[in-house]
Amino acid sequence: MRDRGFAVGEALLAVAIALAVGALFVLIADDSPATAYEALWTSSVGSTNALAQSMTTAIPIIVVGLGMGLAFRVGLFNLGGEGQMILGALTTAVVGHALASLPGAITFVLAVVSGCLAGAAWAVLPALWEVFLRVPLVVTTLLLNYVGALLATYLAAYPLRDESGGSTLAQTAEIPSALQLPIIVPNTPLHAGLFAAVLAPLGVLWLLQRTSLGYAMRMTGLNRDFAETGGVPMKRTIVTTMALSGALCGLAGALLVMGQTYRYLDDSIVSPQTAWSGLAASMLAGFHPLFTFVSGFFLAALQTGGSGLQLATNVPLQLVNVIQAVIIAMVAVRLWLGRRVLRR
Amino acid sequence: MIALEGIVKRFGALTALDGVDLTVERGTVHAVVGENGAGKTTLMGVLGGIVAADAGTVSLDGEPVRIASVEDAYAHGIGMVHQHFRLFRRLTVAENVVMGREPRRRGGYDHAAAEALVDELGRAHGLRVDPRARVGELSVGDQQRVELLRALHRAADVLILDEPTAVLTPQEAEGLFGVMRELAGQGRTVLFISHKLREVLTVSDTVTVLRRGSVTGVRRASETDERELAGLMVGRAIESAYQAPDTPAGEPVLRLEALTARGLKPLDLEVSAGEIVGVAGVAGNGQTELAEAIAGLRPREGGTLTIAGRALSDATVAQRREAGLAHIPEDRYARGLAREATIAENLLMGTHRRRFRLDRRAMNARARELVEAFDVRAGDVGDRAATLSGGNAQKLVIARELAGEPAVVLACQPTRGVDIGAAEFVHAQLRAARDRGAGVLLISADLDELLALADRIVVLYEGALVGESRDEAELGLLMAGAHA
Amino acid sequence: MSDFFSIFDFALILSALRLTSPILLAALGGLLTDRAGIFNIGLEGQMLVGAFLGFAGLYWTGSAWLGLLLGVAGATALSLLFGLWVIRLKGDPIIVGLAVNLFAIGLTAYLTLPVFGVQGSYDDPALEGLPRLFGFSPLVYLGALLVPALWWLLFKHPFGVRLRAVGEDAEAASEAAVHPDRIKFLACGLCGVLCGLAGAQLALSLVTQWVQGMTAGRGFIALVAIMLARSHPVGAAAAALLFGLAYAMAVRLQGIGIPPQFVSMLPYVLTIAVLVLLARRLRNRPVTT
Missing domain, CATH: 1.10.8 (Helicase, Ruva Protein; domain 3)
Incomplete structure (x- = not known):
């Protein structure tokens, strides 16, 4: 039997190989891997502030990773986490701003809920196409990423643009303070969204392991025909799963807005590859919600370290994107990898 | 002469072949018979290059040979026709037959030459098929001809046929036997796997009987009979004598009235509480479709379905299960x-x-x-x-x-591929379900199983229920489409 | 409204043909892997590497042709790597394809600084892209010629028949002494070559510059063209032409004052719309899930 320790071994092996490939790339950029990784370490976890910064970055990564991972566990390749997250972020920012006159708590709830719903809607659309028209969800979710990103950019640049400040960036107006998540470690960016990043994995774990819906979802992921024969309603399960998956991705966007940017800021999600980091984290964790917290933090630390890396050396921060891609590639062949290297 | 000696093959704890010897004269039809799971297909797989034996030797005309792959087998003139066809349904007959050794002309594929070759091969062996037809559009019998043509094209000396009649009607089977005799007459060797003793005695020269991975006898077909072969095959009295229920059947618990779905003609069928109704038929005549239509996995196109008195024509799988339907699917690992x-x-x-x-x-x-x-x-x-x-x-x-x-048990091929102990257990459970008042619909390709278990047997042919009988000969006719 | 109709003229058609070319080339490559039974979402990444290395080759050597060669080599290497992961190491093609795409994005963004000395984009007016013959780059003509060529290869050459056989049932093909892995690798290799050409058309002809992420989903649009055409070269060409027209219209609509972000959605929205409206065509598709 494949035990948990073995799975952890495989994950660590994937990370080790990815870091080794990363070292090769540092050499291409004409720098010393040792210096680069030292800079990476220092600026990601080397100080309280760096640690807090990494944890802050991890919040949306963990939540979006849970969302995409949830769909993957049910056998649905939801590659649209990016678009779903963007829609969630934009909606939360816009609704929060529009409802600023309402009592803070109501604004808060409505803004968060609408962000989740926007993400869910962007995921349910391809689910419905898949279920009723058999259009492969993999492709439509990917294409909807571009539509979502361009739509948000357009809205932030034209109809919803923040006219108050003198910013040249495309961005929406600032959300009311009632919506801005409080900082929980003074003098760092770490905000109360951390609680969401802790509770969400527990919630997903509870859903999957302790509810009949989660049971039906997991069985669908393991063998769809088996679940169908046992009476699991396939169409409903697929749509529900995608709705939950998209809602989590939307929540990730909402957390980004409420905890970090305080507005929808154009290209705050696509370039940092937040959604893809989330998926990589989820895969690295074998789609286990609690391990996703750990791997999500790891990838966020890489991300944070990447910025410090670029400052300290002449190694571009996109090194972390390369490392992340290699991690996904290694995880894709984890069974082969495990057999070859860990089991002699 | 083809000789296999001391062949051993284990799958985990199971010993599929336990030191099997097999000798086949060239130019003969040689049958290998045995029950399901006796090791027939595994043994032929060793000769055909699909199964790697753990021990033992294969020799051709006295020369020991190593057959590690299908290609090796072909190189030695050995070709295998599988029970489940390995054809490319989207390619044409000719493309299938010459796959891997295509004729070329001016750098391209010479379709004309391939088609001529297939035509000629077909004419020489009495296996006429349109070389330009797409394989997926052919009847099962014609697809088997394509398999035979392909094997003949690649390896003309030794042909292994794995249960070739399982999917054929008796008429098609008769035609195949003619082809087998003719091939032997031309000096080729035909190895023929079967568990149907009557056809074995009709077509073969020699019979080797396997039981649980060992040879229990080798006989000349002319010097033996069904009774002796059956004794060698089974070895012990199988429990499966038919046992009538103690109480007469009760109210109907499953009723199909003109029920249709894709692949099925309108079906009328009733299963009552306390009876086992068997569904017989050659594989591929609508068994899967019928099971799916009852279970709720295949949309209804017409008619009605009643389970335990409740009209559930368009009910979901879950609703049917709640009403008391149990479903033992035909492929346990798939569904x-x-x-x-x-x-x-x-x-x-x-x-x-x-x-x-x-x-x-x-x-x-x-x-x-x-x-x-x-x-x-x-x-x-x-x-x-x-x-x-x-x-x-x-x-x-x-x-x-x-x-x-459950009130209704839908059991599909419940003993396919399981050992005898488990099969007996399954049979006992189905009988017990009947005796406590469930209605059992047993769909099986194994006529012996049906005769042992079912209180009534209906026959499915080309998606329609064509008759009911408990007489083996009559069932055979019905399964062949000869309406009673 | 009259502004809108003013964009439909001869120049639009010429522009559409140019913009079709990268999608067509990638689609022709992808349909080979699709016929071999590999669902290949990595087209996007292979194109991106082709574009990056194509332009880098031009930057280093001053020759667009050498750039083209380098781009093709890079995309082919990446495609073979994809093949290695999927065929030999048995990785899920969708996940490996995703890794290919993310690797390509990371790789090209990372190398932009060491290669060009700047971050993001690089442009040098002194660099000359591929020559034009009657207004089109040679790759536009090549793409058009490859449509019948691939049709011939698929249906009139033993390789194509074997490729289709492997895509339908690799195990049965191996019993017919056809080596499925070899055929799949060949398909991947050819796919890489074509994606490299597609990328080169982007960075050496449509524009002559490097822009981070410049493929912008064209690989996925090519994938849709393959699906709509059920992997038939002629159908793929028709679908690619439709999407090329959408790109051309997007460019022209920007010209008449509609915000670029808004019109840029056009090709993606059109692709999804066509996919959904023609969903019936996708049923019983030959390969992929």
Whole structure:
């Protein structure tokens, strides 16, 4: 039997190989891997502030990773986490701003809920196409990423643009303070969204392991025909799963807005590859919600370290994107990898 | 002369072949007979380069040879025709036959030459098929001809046919026997796997009988009879004498009235409480479609379906199960269970909906009870179902489906590919279900199983129910499409 | 409204043909892997590497042709790597394809600084892209010629028949003494070559510059063209032409004052719309899930 320790071994092996490939790339950029990784370490976890910064970055990564991972566990390749997250972020920012006159708590709830719903809607659309028209969800979710990103950019640049400040960036107006998540470690960016990043994995774990819906979802992921024969309603399960998956991705966007940017800021999600980091984290964790917290933090630390890396050396921060891609590639062949290297 | 000596093959704990010797004269038709699971196909796989033997030697005309792959087998003139065709349905007949050794002209594929070749080959062996037809559009009999043509084209000396008549009507089978005799007459060797003794005696020169991985006898066809071969095959009296129920059948619990679905003609069928109704038929005549239509996995196109008195024509799978339908699917690994889920999780399926919260402790406790009651040999209920052997996996499915004392049991090929012990267990469970008042619809390709279990037997032919009988000869006629 | 109709003229058609070319080339490559039974979402990444290395080759050597060669080599290497992961190491093609795409994005963004000395984009007016013959780059003509060529290869050459056989049932093909892995690798290799050409058309002809992420989903649009055409070269060409027209219209609509972000959605929205409206065509598709 494949035990948990073995799975952890495989994950660590994937990370080790990815870091080794990363070292090769540092050499291409004409720098010393040792210096680069030292800079990476220092600026990601080397100080309280760096640690807090990494944890802050991890919040949306963990939540979006849970969302995409949830769909993957049910056998649905939801590659649209990016678009779903963007829609969630934009909606939360816009609704929060529009409802600023309402009592803070109501604004808060409505803004968060609408962000989740926007993400869910962007995921349910391809689910419905898949279920009723058999259009492969993999492709439509990917294409909807571009539509979502361009739509948000357009809205932030034209109809919803923040006219108050003198910013040249495309961005929406600032959300009311009632919506801005409080900082929980003074003098760092770490905000109360951390609680969401802790509770969400527990919630997903509870859903999957302790509810009949989660049971039906997991069985669908393991063998769809088996679940169908046992009476699991396939169409409903697929749509529900995608709705939950998209809602989590939307929540990730909402957390980004409420905890970090305080507005929808154009290209705050696509370039940092937040959604893809989330998926990589989820895969690295074998789609286990609690391990996703750990791997999500790891990838966020890489991300944070990447910025410090670029400052300290002449190694571009996109090194972390390369490392992340290699991690996904290694995880894709984890069974082969495990057999070859860990089991002699 | 083809000789296999001391062939041993183990799959895990199971010894499929235990030192088998087989000698075949060239220019003869040689049958290898035995029950399901006796090792016939494994033995032929060794000769055909598909199965690597753990011990033993293969020699051709006195020369020891090594056959490690299908290509090796072809190089030695040995070709195998599988029970399940290995054809490319989207390619033409000619493209299938010459695959791997295509004729070329001006750098391209010479379709004309390929088609001429197939035409000629077909004419020489009495296997006429349109070389330009797409294989997916051919009848099963014609597809088998394509398989034969392909084997003949690649390797002309030794042909291995694995249960070639399983999917054929008697007329098609007759034609095939003619071809086999003719091939032997031309000096080729035909190895023929079957468990149908009558056809074995009709077509072959020599018969080798296998039982549980060992040879129990070699006979000349002219010097033996069905009774002797059956004795060699079975070895012990199988439990399967038909046992009538103690009480007469009750009210109908499953009723199909002109029910149709894709692949099915309008069907009328009733199964009453306390009876087992068997559905016989050559594989591929609508068995899967019928099961799916009843289970709710295939949309209805017309007619009505009633389960335990409730009209459920368009009900979901879950609604049908709630009404008292149990479904033992024909392929346990495809639909019957999830290999990567735990045994307990597999046993929960279908009853998991009772409340939103899932009580894992109750799930595991119930799983332990079922494993015990249905004699599933398993380590722990937390182990993955993939760790179970075939027979135990089937017991797991049976346990889950029969535990709730369903009113209707839909059992599809319930003993396919399981060992005799497990098969007997399955039979006993189905009888017990009947005796406590369930209506059982047993769909099986194994006529002996049906005769042993079923109180009534109906026949499915080309998607329609064509008659009812308990007489073996009459059933055979019905299965062939000769309306009674 | 009259502004809108003013964009439909001869120049639009010429522009559409140019913009069709990268999609067509990638689609022709992808349909080879699709016919071999591999669902290949990595087209996007292979194109991106082709574009990056194509332009880098031009930057280093001053020759667009050498750039083209380098781009093709890079995309082919990446495609073979994809093949290695999927065919030999048995990785899930969708996940490996995703890794290919993310690797390509990371790789090209990372190398932009060491290669060009700047971050993001690089442009040098002194660099000359591929020559034009009657207004089109040679790759536009090549793409058009490859449509019948691939049709011939698929249906009139033993390789194509074997490729289709492997895509339908690799195990049965291996019993017919056809080596499925070899055929799949060949398909991947050819796919890489074509994606490299597609990328080169982007960075050496449509524009002559490097822009981070410049493929912008064209690989996925090519994938849709393959699906709509059920992997038939002629159908793929028709679908690619439709999407090329959408790109051309997007460019022209920007010209008449509609915000670029808004019109840029056009090709993606059109692709999804066509996919959904023609969903019936996708049923019983030959390969992929």
